[in-house]
Amino acid sequence: MTLATRDELLDDLRGIVGPAGLLTSPDELLVYECDGFSVARGTPRAVAFPTTTEQVAACVKTLRKHGVGIVPRGSGTGLAGGCVAFDGQVILCTSRMTKIESIDLADRVAVAQAGALNVTLSEAVAAEVARWNQNHAELPVGPMHFSPDPSSQRASTVGGNAATNAGGINTLKHGVTSNHVLGVEFVLPDGEIVRTRTAALYESPGPDLTGLLCGSEGTLGILTKVWCRLTPKPEHFRTVYTVYTLTFDACKSVSDVIAAGILPTSMEVMDGRMIRVVEDAFHYGFPTDAAALLLIEIDGVDSILDEQLERIMAICRANGARDIKHCSDPKRRTELWSARKRAFGAIGRLHTAYFTQDACIPRSRLPEAVERIVAIGAEHGLKINNVFHAGDGNVHPIFFFDESNAQEVQRTLEAAERVLQYCIDIGGTITGEHGVGVEKLAMMPRMFNPATIDTFQKLKATFDPDAVLNDGKLIPSKTLRIELHRPVSPNVPGGALCPPHHPPTT
């Protein structure tokens, strides 16, 4: 591509989003080189900030005309490099598409532009409920919310949540994002606008396009609007907090609770190393000598909760829990969950680089699997922390590494790959909620047989025959492969960013 056509491209884009809606200077573009997974890096040719669906469509048409690849991006909190542009692609970022267009409490649906933040939506719903109750004292409604609650919910967008089919702490009982998306509007790679929701009714006829777009990681269309299901916000909780001497016992308790026919809102495990990290950072008063901490929460009708609580505590006790506490005090409860939600961030206080795996395994295999994963880490000379959505069988082993140490980066990638292979072997999957992006792309052919991969590719080609939309992500592409496993030179890994005058301190 010549320079002249490139400038023409930028002029055309500027014509659509205005001069303030386009970043093109290479210096500024540096900030778009990665998402929350800082290993994979690529600099976009430009980043455009459309504000409406029509602008998105016009940008797509223009980029098509110039033969330039497109990458959708929300807040860039993704953990798989999904919103990173490689190979001169242009990013379309939804950070200026933050309008919440309507909130309908009677039909329990809110319509938000794709760039609206998850928490902003729930806050707007809460405000609307308050307004309604002020004006309709005779017919008050209870609290409602948009249920998906990834730990990144303050920062991530509803479009990003839908595109990655985000899960969260209450996924176990209340489901993942796709369970709460009633319809979507998206722009196809040819610039046409598709809407899967036409009226107030929940179900629409025809194949489930909405379901297809959820979890498609920006490879099939660019989400511009999401119809979000509003559900009653649970008001009564019991939270159980148990401490174990063995991680095995904590995991065993988790599968026993499910086996007993109880469906908690969430069951979360933090291993001993993780407890110490969180405790050091925030001082919640957790025992730093424990091997595992299990947080279980149940919600529902107040009168039945105490009985369930008793049964759960009995199971934990039977599995050798060292210390069992429960609370219904909202303040302590908020504290406990904020400890869980801030766990990832707390790691940053100790290590400059880490990366999180996200595999799902059958819940019944959790106890042995967690031990095996730690052992794999040790075989590669790595320390692994674990904090995970145990109730979903969704493990998040966290690998620490030194960005400036080529061997260590390589060993980390290898260990991560072995962990994933192990999870596949015991009947699991390679991602629970963070998505595939570029990070796990190489594992897709391990997970699925050739016929399945081929079907994915055909589906992709139906939406995007010229492979212009987020090419090289999620589905192995016939046109572009983004390689993470190849250090550029034997002792300088890519992603290593430690200049000589700043020797690393860790």
Added chain:
Amino acid sequence: MTLESTESSNPAGPRVISGVPPIDPGAAARATLKLDPDTFQRATDCVHCGLCLPACPTYTQNGLESDSPRGRIHLMKGLAEGRIGPSEAVLGHLDLCLDCRACETACPSGVVYHELIEATREHFIAMRPTTLTDKLLRWVFFHLFPHPTRLKVALLPARVLQKLGLWGLATHRRVLGVLPAQFQKMAQMLPPDGPLWERRLASPVKPTTATRRVGLFTGCIGSVLYQEINRQTVAILERLGCEVVIPTGQACCGAIHHHGGDSHEAKALARKNLEAFLDLGGEKPLDWIVTNIAGCGAMLREYDDLLRDDPALTAKAKALSEKMRDISEVLVELGKPTDLKPVPMTVTYHDACHLRHAQQVADPPRQILSWIPGMRVVPLAESEICCGAAGTYNLSQPAMARDLAERKLRNIAATGARVCVMGNVGCAMQIDSEARRMGMPLRVVHPVTLLHAAMFGGED
């Protein structure tokens, strides 16, 4: 172990590119930003999670990652590593930062952002071209604001015009229009009423029963424009059994210099204040040092960091930091006063950045308001988002400052309250002047003033 995609052996297969770009070994030598290792560590502490994005006033205003905390850290890291140069665009993004520190409150990894941006600013300030307006502004910031007497002299003509009822005419758009925008803004920020010559506060006569000795830091702009709040602070503390000491040797806290990249002068002022508040010549040492100005409090609390290169002074600076309190913290510690009179009023509370984020004081002012009988406090949406004052930011970045002020005023308007409470002079001037500009009826008041009314009467 190598991974093979389905088609890697096919010559017509996908183009393979590396998603882990090489580092340029020559980059470090080209780096334009030199940071000491401690400060650089601040940048590497960031794990790029993005949880700070929604807390940032500028990012939530314009949606640019380059105007977000994570983005700015990435830019500064890039500058320090020589991956990018200090282009106008890059410096523009760094300049647009309010240094409000909301990102520090939001960051779970404990990134100490302000040290990084302040060190970077100081580094680049020297190499920036300056216009005449810039020079004038710097003179005003560094040589007028920090000196109460000079400031009073400078304000005298304006105060005379106010007394004569001619200020409205003088500040008319057409008249002010001849001045650079920043000076127009300054004129507009002057509270519309005030004494011709504000008197300096002296230490009151000691009550004999005093149980605590409290030093009062009066501030420079505060002591000229908002001296009434200092008087009320003294009255309240005395009623609550404290002996109030107002050392005459105290100087400007140095925040303006420090944030403006002149740490040399900031350190000199810090030394003066250490002396004024700690070397009391044989008198009993102070239990607390209080201020009702969040911006000054934040600076005074960080003297130990400011003076960290001066081992002789760090211990002293630590001692001062430990005694330093916002007035609201001291009031909460002293406990709810008895016999409070009702102050029937609907108010909302704005979190000054230097209180909420720099000093992590969120509850005490709210608690004080909750003591006052008859007062209804309506929560303010986005109360923790900066109002755009940010020290002298409203003068140096008027466009963003105005956008943020309008956002703040929209949120205040939505509460239905006509009174907005806040614990900082800068915010008060900004919100008050912008409300006047927009013709919005709003009273801006310090929590001390409301508590004073509840204790001594005077509000109806």
